[in-house]
Amino acid sequence: MSPYRDNQKQKVLVVDDQPINLKILGQALAGDYQVLVASNAEQALQIAILQQPDLILLDIIMQGMDGYQTCRALKQDSRTVNIPVIFSTSMDSEADEVKGLEAGAADYITKPYNLALVKARVRNQMQLKKKTDLLEKLVSLDGLTEIPNRRNFEQHFEVEWRRAQRSGLPLSLCMIDIDSFKQYNDNYGHGAGDICLQRVAQTLASTAKRSGDLVARYGGEEFVVLLPDTELEEASVVSERLRQAIESQAIEHKYSSCAQVVTISAGLASCQVQIGMERSQLMEEADKFLYEAKQQGRNRVSSGIYSPDVA
Numbered sequence: 001m002s003p004y005r006d007n008q009k010q011k012v013l014v015v016d017d018q019p020i021n022l023k024i025l026g027q028a029l030a031g032d033y034q035v036l037v038a039s040n041a042e043q044a045l046q047i048a049i050l051q052q053p054d055l056i057l058l059d060i061i062m063q064g065m066d067g068y069q070t071c072r073a074l075k076q077d078s079r080t081v082n083i084p085v086i087f088s089t090s091m092d093s094e095a096d097e098v099k100g101l102e103a104g105a106a107d108y109i110t111k112p113y114n115l116a117l118v119k120a121r122v123r124n125q126m127q128l129k130k131k132t133d134l135l136e137k138l139v140s141l142d143g144l145t146e147i148p149n150r151r152n153f154e155q156h157f158e159v160e161w162r163r164a165q166r167s168g169l170p171l172s173l174c175m176i177d178i179d180s181f182k183q184y185n186d187n188y189g190h191g192a193g194d195i196c197l198q199r200v201a202q203t204l205a206s207t208a209k210r211s212g213d214l215v216a217r218y219g220g221e222e223f224v225v226l227l228p229d230t231e232l233e234e235a236s237v238v239s240e241r242l243r244q245a246i247e248s249q250a251i252e253h254k255y256s257s258c259a260q261v262v263t264i265s266a267g268l269a270s271c272q273v274q275i276g277m278e279r280s281q282l283m284e285e286a287d288k289f290l291y292e293a294k295q296q297g298r299n300r301v302s303s304g305i306y307s308p309d310v311a
Ligand SMILES: Nc1nc2c(ncn2[C@@H]2O[C@H](COP(=O)(O)OP(=O)(O)OP(=O)(O)O)[C@@H](O)[C@H]2O)c(=O)[nH]1
Pocket: 144, 177, 178, 179, 180, 181, 182, 183, 185, 189, 190, 191, 192, 193, 194, 197, 219, 220, 221, 294, 298
């Protein structure tokens, strides 16, 4: 998702193998947008992945991979699927237009360029993209804590699970629950409870922040932390750091059964993803360890390796 920031120009990637076309379109759009250029499909795909433009103006007839193939490749890659594409071409038959739209394009412009029309079509797509990005952001963040929500976590977990399966790298999952939170709510009030949840969420998110780590609100007073490429030993260090980070926030909780401040219990499970394993099994394992941490007195991390052979 390319997050929408008001103070930043949106990016358009112009793809054409004729330098003159790159120049004409580049000059027409440079005042309103940040313009990136590519002169072939391979370059375009690479820039699209790395720079995440908000829109791609794509020529159809190019040496090597043509525009249709490039568009299909963009639409098949989860990293670029949401970038709208406008085909830019001298082909102007209705059949070509249909083929372009079927390949996943959002709109069509024809050569020779009518620059006023080009700008208007680009503006329309850019406005739509802003709205889609905002909507995407709203549906993936938790309203109270502003960290990723459960839906966002499930999507990430699925992607990371598949990646771990392919790469053979370990994957760790930490389930976190605030201790005696019912007591907190009952004694300090629901409003204070909400503020506490916000502080816990922000502290967790700023503590587990290695690229690829994901901290999400799983629901209620439960959080989940996904640690890709992380084996048990390393993940235990991170989980313990999370526990300490919350404790050292020193949020008063006189009614807790285990401390004078707000604390968390965590259940950590790590695995090497194998064929036939379900990601829900790792969740269940982490949940079991969380239960164990609660049983053993709270304000602690309980952990283990999940392997179907030993489960
Ligand atoms: N303020 C507030 N409270 C919430 C929210 N979501 C869940 N809760 C509260 O979280 C509390 C969870 O309580 P329990 O599941 O009994 O667990 P606990 O008191 O933390 O006990 P242990 O987990 O065993 O330490 C309940 O009182 C819920 O009402 C929320 O969005 N805001």
